[in-house]
Amino acid sequence: YKIKKSFPKDFLWGASTSAFQVEGGYLEDGKGLSVKDIPSPRPGITDTKMAADHYHRFKEDVALMAELGLKTYRFSISWPRVFPKGNGEVNEKGLQFYDDLIDELLDHNIIPLVTILHFDLPQALVDLYSGWLSRQSIEDYVSYAKVLFQRFGHKVKYWQTINEQNISLLIPGFYGVKDEDPDKWFKMKYQMHHNMCVAQSKAILSFRELCPEGKIGPAPAFFQAYPASSDPQDTLAAHYLEEIHNWLLLDLNVKGEYPHLAFSYLHEKGYTPEIYEGDLELMKKATPDFIAFNYYGSKCVSIDRGPTRIENLEYEGNDIRKRKSNFMDIPGLFKTVENPYLKDTKTEWMPNVDPMGLRMAINKLYDRYRLPLIITENGFASTDILEEDGNVKDLGRIDYVSKHLKACHDAINNGAELFGYCVWSFMDLLSTSQGFGKRYGLVYINRSDEDEKDLARIPKKSFYWYQGVIKNNGENL
Numbered sequence: 362y363k364i365k366k367s368f369p370k371d372f373l374w375g376a377s378t379s380a381f382q383v384e385g386g387y388l389e390d391g392k393g394l395s396v397k398d399i400p401s402p403r404p405g406i407t408d409t410k411m412a413a414d415h416y417h418r419f420k421e422d423v424a425l426m427a428e429l430g431l432k433t434y435r436f437s438i439s440w441p442r443v444f445p446k447g448n449g450e451v452n453e454k455g456l457q458f459y460d461d462l463i464d465e466l467l468d469h470n471i472i473p474l475v476t477i478l479h480f481d482l483p484q485a486l487v488d489l490y491s492g493w494l495s496r497q498s499i500e501d502y503v504s505y506a507k508v509l510f511q512r513f514g515h516k517v518k519y520w521q522t523i524n525e526q527n528i529s530l531l532i533p534g535f536y537g538v539k540d541e542d543p544d545k546w547f548k549m550k551y552q553m554h555h556n557m558c559v560a561q562s563k564a565i566l567s568f569r570e571l572c573p574e575g576k577i578g579p580a581p582a583f584f585q586a587y588p589a590s591s592d593p594q595d596t597l598a599a600h601y602l603e604e605i606h607n608w609l610l611l612d613l614n615v616k617g618e619y620p621h622l623a624f625s626y627l628h629e630k631g632y633t634p635e636i637y638e639g640d641l642e643l644m645k646k647a648t649p650d651f652i653a654f655n656y657y658g659s660k661c662v663s664i665d666r667g668p669t670r671i672e673n674l675e676y677e678g679n680d681i682r683k684r685k686s687n688f689m690d691i692p693g694l695f696k697t698v699e700n701p702y703l704k705d706t707k708t709e710w711m712p713n714v715d716p717m718g719l720r721m722a723i724n725k726l727y728d729r730y731r732l733p734l735i736i737t738e739n740g741f742a743s744t745d746i747l748e749e750d751g752n753v754k755d756l757g758r759i760d761y762v763s764k765h766l767k768a769c770h771d772a773i774n775n776g777a778e779l780f781g782y783c784v785w786s787f788m789d790l791l792s793t794s795q796g797f798g799k800r801y802g803l804v805y806i807n808r809s810d811e812d813e814k815d816l817a818r819i820p821k822k823s824f825y826w827y828q829g830v831i832k833n834n835g836e837n838l
């Protein structure tokens with residue numbers, strides 16, 4: 362065993378975005394609609410028409426990335442920009458945009474890390490066959506991925522398959538389909554989950570042929586779970602949360618197996634998906650090269666002695682804040698509670714700040730799969746004010762990122778193989794739940810939800826701080 366004492370020399374210091382959250386140009390140059398372009402039912406939330414206007418300003422953005430010293434930029438490709446209808450005819454202008462972006466990155470010595478799908482499934486496929494619910498989506502995802510591998514494989518080494526499949530499926534309607542009956546919805550969502558896993562594995566097998574030099578991996582969100590007490594029932598509850606929300610996806614992605622505890626739950630509830638002959642064998646063959654994961658905070662879990670049906674998972678649109686229970690809870694099995702040892706942020710998505718949870722996540726993932734790891738999202742949301750002196754003093758973000766980087770350092774010292782870390786996000790972007798009212802960026806975008814202003818790019822305090830971290834390869838944390 363080689364135990365490293367610091368960040369490796371070639372550590373990928375990075376920052377992330379995703380297509381629909383930054384690009385704008387939502388119908389430009391032949392792009393089709395995605396499920397994320399459908400106007401938001403929530404008043405006051407900005408839509409994707411303009412976002413941060415990266416589609417037109419990517420050169421300026423890449424110049425800022427170079428100034429920051431980024432080693433890698435993790436972004437996603439918009440499927441409906443490449444295939445406006447999701448399948449069929451390719452849109453050359455869409456591909457050209459990503460060619461230009463990738464070339465610009467390479468010209469600035471920034472390694473592109475491409476996510477094939479980050480939430481924005483073509484709406485046409487939902488209209489045609491209910492999107493991920495149909496097995497046809499597997500073929501269409503693979504055809505789309507192959508076009509990307511053929512076009513960009515010679516210049517993009519690192520790829521991610523599908524962003525946060527485990528989170529997106531917790532929200533009914535997120536991928537354009539839902540059912541008002543919770544049991545029917547759960548059955549549907551586990552079928553979509555299975556289809557998405559088959560699609561990823563098939564794409565990985567094509568990748569092996571088309572890009573033998575490249576590296577590819579899944580992109581889950583990871584949740585470190587703590588039992589709320591030493592009551593063994595709470596420990597079992599925490600175990601269930603990790604099984605259902607983490608391992609159910611990753612065991613399929615990495616080992617081609619349903620983890621037994623999660624599978625017994627699906628079986629008992631009647632949610633088992635239809636599994637075609639050969640599906641699991643195919644997944645077993647498609648071992649990823651690495652695991653990329655997103656981490657924002659941890660969960661504290663207790664046994665739920667409440668109703669055994671899932672009737673309290675009511676929702677309005679996909680606004681998770683309106684739910685009666687936390688979106689990760691499974692009534693009758695487990696519920697998430699406040700962790701008295703951690704600072705509560707009073708938000709559902711990032712309920713607490715828990716850098717040690719990240720250290721444990723890294724060690725746990727490495728322990729279970731022995732694959733190299735990269736963190737593709739970790740970041741701090743705040744309202745961020747552009748002050749009269751032209752500064753954005755986002756000290757909370759500096760504190761958050763520095764604590765999480767120290768946790769990465771500790772995990773590396775523990776022997777885990779972590780080869781990169783990306784701040785979410787490079788620039789302010791359209792938050793999936795709160796528009797521009799909630800900012801994550803190292804670079805401020807001068808706009809609000811109501812007013813597009815001049816969309817000027819203004820590096821925040823955290824930008825200059827992170828620049829120093831990268832320059833010193835994390836030695837001065």
Ligand code: BG6
Pocket residue numbers: 379382524525528582655710738742785791792793794795799
């Ligand atoms: C992650 C997503 O789940 O969380 C991002 O991959 C998202 O796309 C981020 O922006 C933060 O969530 P939100 O809802 O604040 O945008």
